[in-house]
Amino acid sequence: MITDFNALVNLGKNLPQKRLVVCGGENETVQRAVKHAADLGLVKAILVGPADKIRETQCKVGLEAEVVDAESREEAAAKAVALIRTGEADILMKGMVDTSVLLKEVVNRETGIRLSGLLSHVTVFSIPKLNRLLLATDCAMVIAPDFTDKVRIIDNAINVAHALGIAIPKVAVLSATEKVNPKMPSSEEAAALARHFAGSEDVIVAGPYALDNVISEEAARHKGITGGAAGAADVIVFPGIEAGNIFYKTVVHLADAVPAGIVVGARSPIVLTSRADSEQAKFYSIVLAMVV
């Protein structure tokens, strides 16, 4: 079981090298993160985008990679996604391109790479105050998930947890309380999601929970909450993107957390870090995509 990012990197080292295609490969921070992964032998890179700009950055960064020229960002997205579709690359990464432009190609019915389920974002956090990795979903992608979407969001997260060696992940569906309250729809939905997954052998889904009772054993004990995901969740599921996004920003900016983020639900994992994410966060996201 992977409990920190060093162990994640070691797991990646034991896997066959993957081919990583970067859409908008001219971005310097992205190239540095890719170089870090390439130097460890984890990936071989293909950079798609304006060839002259890509090569300019390569000179600075020293990254060796195949270059595929594309004049516009739309062209870059189409070419990068095509490389996944044809099996010439294993992992897709967002570089200097708007998320909307890249995802439009990903979900294209004719030429895209979406599977039958839902694309959702899974973040793996390393947080100094926790002695394990914490998965969180969805902090960045699915705007207004309904019940079926949430089932799929959880399914996607379970796959990531299993890939990290967590045999029976404890998935906590969050609300603002641990009691079902008809005035708080998120608490009722959490209970319904727990019922939906009841009886599964390879996952425990429980809720509703207030956050403290699934990240702190002491808080759970103090409130007399046991079983399910009490005290130590592996995965937290947010009631909506606002809460997820606020959690993400809070732990990164106020709790020194390092995030690794990928989009799952497509034929390949997609590394979709934001411009504001650090080189380190981008590197760990690449390694996470390798392993999933």
Next chain:
Amino acid sequence: MITDFNALVNLGKNLPQKRLVVCGGENETVQRAVKHAADLGLVKAILVGPADKIRETQCKVGLEAEVVDAESREEAAAKAVALIRTGEADILMKGMVDTSVLLKEVVNRETGIRLSGLLSHVTVFSIPKLNRLLLATDCAMVIAPDFTDKVRIIDNAINVAHALGIAIPKVAVLSATEKVNPKMPSSEEAAALARHFAGSEDVIVAGPYALDNVISEEAARHKGITGGAAGAADVIVFPGIEAGNIFYKTVVHLADAVPAGIVVGARSPIVLTSRADSEQAKFYSIVLAMVV
């Protein structure tokens, strides 16, 4: 302007002593926090509840206080609220009593102490990574606020900010993005709230914001976001109680934050910390209530 809890305590010391009534005064952690405030001369306490149990705890803690006997928690709530209503006490504090029992008395039309607006919860956080206090609302009380409720939640928070000496508080209305997105109602509501308060002279209300852009100057600069509450909000307003509650739990458990929390909108501030809050958090909440 008050930028940390020490300054808050010093401000309290310069104010006339207040009379604090505790509903359910037999709780030990509450008594210790009250003793701390009493020893500094900030408050004089009245403890309402089962007299024998209250005195038992007093023996342990060493808190001198007037005791008002009440057999049931309902009776304690009624007697404590009555003391505020008749002007015999200035601050109401929740001790060993369910929040619902206490608030039922607070909002009673005949005998309660609610003003015409909305009761809402304001938390003041001291967070190690920030060099100022951060106000947050509503993390604990109003379950499903509509637009009018949110206006009142903001009004209540502005009053607290002014009491802390922040002449023109920067209030950031949060969403998961800083762009208005019709698919994300919280972003549209944030923009509408900003419009509602436009032109106010004693407050700046702006939004929507993703959290990072109002707690981190660097994040705001990186995204080119300026003006309004960019970089340094004094008050953050959550889209709903789930996001607020998750933020509260995250900063307390993962970012070593100390919270002080009160309910505002009644004739007196109400110290309404939860059982899980520390003695320190309860003490600072008392001081906050003194000052507001």
